[in-house]
Amino acid sequence: MFKVQVKDLKFNIDKKEILKDVSFDVPKGSFVGVIGPNGSGKSTLLKNIYRLYKPTNGSIFLDNKDLSTMKDKDCAKEIAVLAQESNTHFDFTVEQIVKMGRYPYKSVFEDYSKEDLKMVKDMLKKVGLESYTERSFSQLSGGEKQRTLIARALVQNTDFLVLDEPTNHLDIGYQIQLMDLVKSLKITTLSAIHDMNLASMYCDYLIVMKSGQIINAGKVEEVITSEMLKEVFGVNAYVGINPINKKLQVSFMHTHEHINGVGHDHIHEDGFTGEHEHYHEHTQAAL
Numbered sequence: 001m002f003k004v005q006v007k008d009l010k011f012n013i014d015k016k017e018i019l020k021d022v023s024f025d026v027p028k029g030s031f032v033g034v035i036g037p038n039g040s041g042k043s044t045l046l047k048n049i050y051r052l053y054k055p056t057n058g059s060i061f062l063d064n065k066d067l068s069t070m071k072d073k074d075c076a077k078e079i080a081v082l083a084q085e086s087n088t089h090f091d092f093t094v095e096q097i098v099k100m101g102r103y104p105y106k107s108v109f110e111d112y113s114k115e116d117l118k119m120v121k122d123m124l125k126k127v128g129l130e131s132y133t134e135r136s137f138s139q140l141s142g143g144e145k146q147r148t149l150i151a152r153a154l155v156q157n158t159d160f161l162v163l164d165e166p167t168n169h170l171d172i173g174y175q176i177q178l179m180d181l182v183k184s185l186k187i188t189t190l191s192a193i194h195d196m197n198l199a200s201m202y203c204d205y206l207i208v209m210k211s212g213q214i215i216n217a218g219k220v221e222e223v224i225t226s227e228m229l230k231e232v233f234g235v236n237a238y239v240g241i242n243p244i245n246k247k248l249q250v251s252f253m254h255t256h257e258h259i260n261g262v263g264h265d266h267i268h269e270d271g272f273t274g275e276h277e278h279y280h281e282h283t284q285a286a287l
């Protein structure tokens with residue numbers, strides 16, 4: 001069963017095609033990553049899905065309902081978002097920001113209930129910000145802001161989560177903590193993600209975007225290959241298996257690297273055979 005279905009989505013800005021006939025399905029309960037170079041259309045795709053943008057053409061279905069026909073408040077009970085930029089929070093405290101996640105459940109003059117406040121408190125604890133409740137959001141570090149915003153998205157208590165580069169600004173400890181937290185909720189998640197190793201650890205499926213189109217999609221093991229990394233990002237990479245968690249692991253390399261030292265008969269990891277200078281450290285290693 002699919003949580004989300006995107007059919008022939010096109011999105012133009014000033015007649016420029018930013019998304020071209022994008023179609024894919026997100027299976028219920030899965031964690032789907034969207035990867036691709038800068039400017040390939042990942043954020044624009046997500047913005048169409050969380051309704052910041054209106055598709056120029058095509059449709060998006062959430063639980064078989066056409067998203068364009070849903071009311072904003074109903075949508076907010078169904079989709080929680082951690083967006084990339086967040087410059088609209090002026091002078092709210094951390095607690096006020098996280099409480100906003102409960103807004104879709106409130107009627108006009110209804111105040112936050114004990115349950116709402118407990119949810120907010122518990123979530124702040126989960127993201128390591130329990131002592132930050134009264135701190136001003138605008139004065140937080142990039143990582144603290146990101147953790148506040150994920151807490152807000154999670155108290156919204158939806159079945160579908162859209163994340164736009166959620167680990168932005170986070171140190172590696174908090175990157176893993178955030179991804180573990182999201183994964184433990186087992187809710188359908190669609191996330192733009194730059195880090196291939198995090199993508200491999202957490203995603204069930206990947207969508208690869210290039211120039212506003214999906215050029216590849218499938219299970220992580222099918223999608224993350226050294227060929228794809230070369231074609232899409234123009235980088236050389238070694239893709240192996242982590243012996244402990246059995247997940248794919250990617251190591252990036254210089255333009256070409258040597259397998260067995262340098263000299264006239266050495267081999268290059270990427271099969272390179274042309275004339276070239278050696279890096280100083282390689283020459284040293286061979287002496």
Ligand SMILES: Nc1ncnc2c1ncn2[C@@H]1O[C@H](COP(=O)(O)OP(=O)(O)OP(=O)(O)O)[C@@H](O)[C@H]1O
Binds near residue numbers: 039042045
């Ligand atoms: N409001 C806008 N006006 C004009 N062009 C835009 C606008 N928003 C996005 N674009 C263009 O659309 C393309 C896709 O941008 P988008 O932000 O979706 O890429 P992305 O894959 O998320 O990139 P990144 O990895 O850098 O976050 C880019 O060429 C960008 O310059």
